[in-house]
Amino acid sequence: MKPADKHFKFINSKTGYVIYYHSISSERPDQEIKAELQKVKTRVAIQNGIYLETVYWEEMRENAEL
DSSP states (O other): OOOOOEEEEEEETTTOOEEEEEEEOTTSOHHHHHHHHHHHHHHHHHHHTOOGGGEEEEEEOTTOOO
8 A cells, every 4th residue: 555645734724823734645536535635624623623614724745835
């Protein structure tokens, strides 16, 4: 099994702080990845006691420009 190679950070849009990190295998279909990210987003919002719309995710890339 190939290790997870897509890494995402979940951010609280009100504070700008990263509140959770999650990794997923890129071998999964895009729809499946998006569905899992939505589930994680919901869980993160509930665990942190914030509105669902306040949380969003970004993919972390190694060669991203600052």
